[in-house]
Amino acid sequence: MNHTQGMLRDDALRGKTIIVTGGGTGLGKSMATYFLKLGANVVICSRRKDVLDEAALDLEQTTGGSVLAVACDVRKPEQIEQVIAEAIARFGAVHGLVNNSAGNFISPTERLSYKAIDVIVDIVLRGTYYFTLALGKYWIEKEIKGTVLNISTTYAWTGSGWVVPSAMAKAGVLAMTKSLAFEWATHGIRLNAIAPGPFPTKGAWDRLFPAELAEKFAFENRIPLKRVGDHQELANLAAYLMSDFSAYVTGEVITLDGGEVLAAGQFNFLNEVTGEQWDTIEGQIKNANRSSKKES
Ligand SMILES: CCC/C=C/C(=O)SCCNC(=O)CCNC(=O)[C@H](O)C(C)(C)COP(=O)([O-])OP(=O)([O-])OC[C@H]1O[C@@H](n2cnc3c(N)ncnc32)[C@H](O)[C@@H]1OP(=O)([O-])[O-]
Numbered sequence: 001m002n003h004t005q006g007m008l009r010d011d012a013l014r015g016k017t018i019i020v021t022g023g024g025t026g027l028g029k030s031m032a033t034y035f036l037k038l039g040a041n042v043v044i045c046s047r048r049k050d051v052l053d054e055a056a057l058d059l060e061q062t063t064g065g066s067v068l069a070v071a072c073d074v075r076k077p078e079q080i081e082q083v084i085a086e087a088i089a090r091f092g093a094v095h096g097l098v099n100n101s102a103g104n105f106i107s108p109t110e111r112l113s114y115k116a117i118d119v120i121v122d123i124v125l126r127g128t129y130y131f132t133l134a135l136g137k138y139w140i141e142k143e144i145k146g147t148v149l150n151i152s153t154t155y156a157w158t159g160s161g162w163v164v165p166s167a168m169a170k171a172g173v174l175a176m177t178k179s180l181a182f183e184w185a186t187h188g189i190r191l192n193a194i195a196p197g198p199f200p201t202k203g204a205w206d207r208l209f210p211a212e213l214a215e216k217f218a219f220e221n222r223i224p225l226k227r228v229g230d231h232q233e234l235a236n237l238a239a240y241l242m243s244d245f246s247a248y249v250t251g252e253v254i255t256l257d258g259g260e261v262l263a264a265g266q267f268n269f270l271n272e273v274t275g276e277q278w279d280t281i282e283g284q285i286k287n288a289n290r291s292s293k294k295e296s
C-alpha cells in the first residue's frame with residue numbers, strides 16, 4: 001500500500017451524484033475519476049464543452065461510471081441553474097458539490113488591469129458562492145443533506161505576493177466555508193475545504209511555473225517532504241470529505257502540502273546547520289548555561 005492508491009472501500013460514494021466544477025481537467029478530473037470508481041454519478045462542468053466531452057468519454061471508459069458534461073461559466077447563475085436542472089433530470093438528485101474551478105496567473109500586482117483582477121476573483125469567489133447558493137437553496141427545499149468541498153490554497157491565510165487576486169478570492173472562499181458550515185448545519189449540510197500544496201497540472205504549471213521559473217525554483221527543494229503531491233492523495237482526501245465517513249466533519253480546512261506552509265517557522269533556517277556545527281553550538285550553549293549558574 002502507498003499514497004498513490006485509492007483509500008476508501010469500493011462503494012463509499014454509491015448512490016451519490018456529485019458536481020465537480022472544472023472537472024474536465026487537472027485535479028478536478030482526478031477527483032471525478034476517483035468518485036466514479038467509488039460508485040458516484042459525476043457531473044462535470046466548465047466553459048469548454050469540447051474539453052468536457054472528451055474528458056467525460058475518457059472518465060466513463062476508465063471507470064465504467066456515469067458522467068454528465070454540461071458547459072457552464074460559474075460566473076453566470078443561469079448557467080449554474082441549468083447544470084443543476086440537467087443533473088437532476090439525468091440522475092434524480094444532486095448530493096454533493098466540489099467547487100474546483102479557478103483562474104490564476106502570476107503577475108506583479110501593479111501590472112494588472114482592473115479587469116484582470118475581476119476575472120480571477122469572479123471565477124474563484126463569485127463562482128463558488130453562486131454555485132453553493134444555488135445548491136443550498138435546492139437542498140434546503142428538498143431536505144437533502146448535501147456536502148460541499150471547496151478547493152482552496154494555503155496562501156488563503158498566509159497571503160502571497162504575485163497571486164494577489166487569487167489569494168483574496170480563496171480567502172473569501174474559506175470565510176464562506178466556515179460561516180455556512182455553521183449556518184447550514186441545522187439542515188445537515190456540510191462544507192469543508194482542502195488547501196493543496198503543489199500538485200502538477202497543466203493549467204497551474206502553464207500559468208504559475210512557466211519553464212524559466214520551474215527550472216530555477218524546483219518545488220522538491222523547498223517542501224519539507226521533498227516532493228510534489230500525487231493526484232490520488234488529493235482524490236483520497238476529497239472522496240473522504242464527500243462521503244458519509246466524514247459525517248461529523250464540517251467547517252474544516254485540511255492542508256495537504258508536504259509541510260510547505262510551515263516554512264514560516266522562525267528557526268526553520270536551522271535546517272542548514274550540519275551535525276558538526278550542532279556539536280559546537282551545543283557546547284557553546286552549555287558553557288553559557290554554566291556561566292549563568294555561577295553568576296547567580
Ligand atoms: C500551486 C499554487 C496554487 C494554484 C492555484 C490555481 O488556481 S491554479 C489554476 C490555474 N488554472 C487556470 O487559471 C485556468 C483558467 N484560466 C484562464 O482561463 C485564464 O488564465 C484567465 C484566468 C486569464 C481567464 O481567461 P479569460 O479568457 O476569461 O480572460 P482574458 O484572457 O480576456 O484576460 C482577462 C484579463 O486578464 C489579463 N491577463 C491575463 N493574463 C495576464 C498576465 N499574465 N499578466 C497580466 N494580465 C493578464 C488580460 O490582459 C485581461 O485584462 P485586460 O487586458 O482586458 O484589461
Ligand SMILES: NC(=O)C1=CN([C@@H]2O[C@H](COP(=O)(O)OP(=O)(O)OC[C@H]3O[C@@H](n4cnc5c(N)ncnc54)[C@H](OP(=O)(O)O)[C@@H]3O)[C@@H](O)[C@H]2O)C=CC1
Pocket residue numbers: 021022023024025026027028045046047048049051072073074075099100101102103104123127151152153154195196197198199200201202203204
Ligand atoms: N495544481 C495545484 O498545484 C493547485 C491547485 N489548486 C486549486 O485546484 C483547483 C484545480 O486547479 P488545477 O487542476 O491545477 O488547474 P486547471 O486549470 O486544470 O483547473 C481549472 C479548471 O477551472 C475551469 N474554469 C476556469 N474558469 C472557469 C469558469 N469561468 N467557469 C467554469 N469553470 C472554469 C477550467 O475549465 P475551462 O477552461 O473549460 O472553463 C479548468 O477545468 C483550483 O481551484 C486551483 O486553485 C490549489 C492549490 C494548488
